[in-house]
Amino acid sequence: MKVKRYVVDDLPQAVQMIRSELGSDAVILNTKEIRIGGFLGMFRKKRVEVIAAVDEASRKMPARPQPARPAKPAAPDNKPPASVTDDLPELRTPIPNQAVRSKYAAGSGASAPAAPAGVAIAEQAVEYKPLLDETPLPGMVEAVHPSQGQTGGEAPASENTLTLLQELRTMKDMMAKLTRQQTFRSMPESVVKWSRRLAEQGVDPVHVEQFAEEVRHRLGDEDKSDESASYEAAKEVLTSWLLPCAGSGISPGIRIAHFVGPTGVGKTTTIAKLAAEQSLNHRRSVGLITADTYRISAVDQLRTYADILNVPLEVVFSPGELTRAYKKMADRDLLFMDTAGRNYRNEMFVSEVNSLLAPGEKSETFLVLSMTHKYADMKLVAAQFAKYGVRRLLITKTDETDTFGAIVNLVREFSFPISYITCGQTVPDDIRPFDPAEWVNKLLGEPAHE
Structure with missing residues (x-):
């Protein structure tokens, strides 16, 4: 099994990278939000860490036997030669992703080919977030494996299905969290100066970020490069914090x-x-x-x-x-x-x-x-x-x-x-x-x- 770690800005970017590097059989093992960079623990940028894996053995699928077809008569000299796709009809077969995506969009009960495991399901979860929010996850087994239950010889929901459902839940929670949070905006240099001062004084980074946001808000439309104005705003913020606890x-x-x-x-x-x-x-x-x-x-x-x-x-x-x-x-x-x-x-x-x-x-x-x-x-x-x-x-x-x-x-x-x-x-x-x-x-x- 090949395992790879990705650090990206958002989940859709990771899905695209995983598809291109590991293929459509890859499975996302874990996703979590991390912070990197910054200064003295402040102003760190939010990133998403994604761990994906693919079974190398499963990627080597045996070639499907070609059905016997009657020989075609020779084309007349005045007709163009047959297209390459005429001999490869499977290339014109709709991609399973499209079938599943059509089923999501139309809501029809028509049968569709099974969706590829891992990354394909992750991509659908990202693209159809409103559907995930409205549809309870346990009821999505048919959407994940629409072909199950149609053929008598196939087994019911397996461990792979449960793993995919867990991935969907994880991605749904991640997307909700990313929606609620905003990336820490760049601060004016005058605000950064007093934030750095508090960090050097041993103030916790969480409180330093809150302090910087409040100072920037108090400055409003004033000249944010004015150090005296930012100093007064910083004093007002700290006083508002400490005064109630006197x-x-x-x-x-x-x-x-x-x-x-x-x-x-x-x-x-x-x-x-x-x-x-x-x-x-x-x-x-x-x-x-x-x-x-x-x-x-x-x-x-x-x-x-x-x-x-x-x-x-x-x-x-x-x-x-x-x-x-x-x-x-x-x-x-x-x-x-x-x-x-x-x-x-x-x-x-x-x-x-x-x-x-x-x-x-x-x-x-x-x-x-x-x-x-x-x-x-x-x-x-x-x-x-x-x-x-x-x-x-x-x-x-x-x-x-x-x-x-x-x-x-x-x-x-x-x-x-x-x-x-x-x-x-x-x-x-x-x-x-x-x-x-x-x-x-x-x-x-x-x-x-x-």
Whole structure:
């Protein structure tokens, strides 16, 4: 069997190539859409990959015996010689494709020669897409093999028939998908510049393409080569993405704030910063609770902060001890609870820490993620906690990186409000509410001034 791969613009082009190279007995084994080329994963062109095969043995058909014919009388000298096609009447026989095509078009029940397998059927499926959309596929067995059932010696629908029907279904789905999608249009250079900037910042290629489309749409009839105009349009698009996810911080009605997240993201230091901010700036009485008994010196670190701020600290080892801790701090306006950092890509650890969180209208859970982590890991952790209703983000260590695309990715993927951003180790100064305008400027940088 000979197998060959084709990468083409559309399915009809592949069908023509397969017919010319492999013949009408070829069978399409698989079709799928792929993307090639592009820059930094963007602006890739859509192509169709087609795998076709043909059985070499089936192509060597034995010659049909010629029926005996009476000898023709010699032609008179004044008549032209007989045409070559007179001796080859089979060349004048209608091609089976034409017979099947006539049956499709006219809808008649007349018998027609069997359609060739593989490519011929694929060509008919492409050319008669409306018919495929209107006719259920199981009822197309007669159209695919109209000669079956007419001769008593022939077998019913075989595996080859089922394969052809599967190919028809695949091509029908492919054509519907190609109809819905449009090829990514070429972008002006000014738009490509800001798209490239977001790609360098680590924004996912899918979101970069969406960004480019929206910027081009906002520019409208303006001069798309004007860099300042494209910069303003880019800022407007990013602001529209980030502004709805600007969190409100810790609201006055919250009494218990839980902090969860992977190891090394800075939960304990962040709790100390917020405790100082709420105590000094908002004049709220604060208490600290820690369940981080896995990490060496974790309790000592939080106890040091508690002594400096002059606030009480309770250590819990199980969910049963939380009730005792809450009762001991019943006079406090706001409680901050620290949890152990674990590998929260494992759902078992996520459910374990979730058992420590007190449900209720007066509690809130913050997922703490570090900008120094890979976005793929951040996405997995966020997806795990989203299952348990965690909907607020706190981003740390923004001062330790120059790429901030993960913020856009998290906002677009999960629509989590971002309440706070930390940018250093200083307590309580290096924490502030999330400001979309600030991070739009960091993502795009400043336009070049002539």
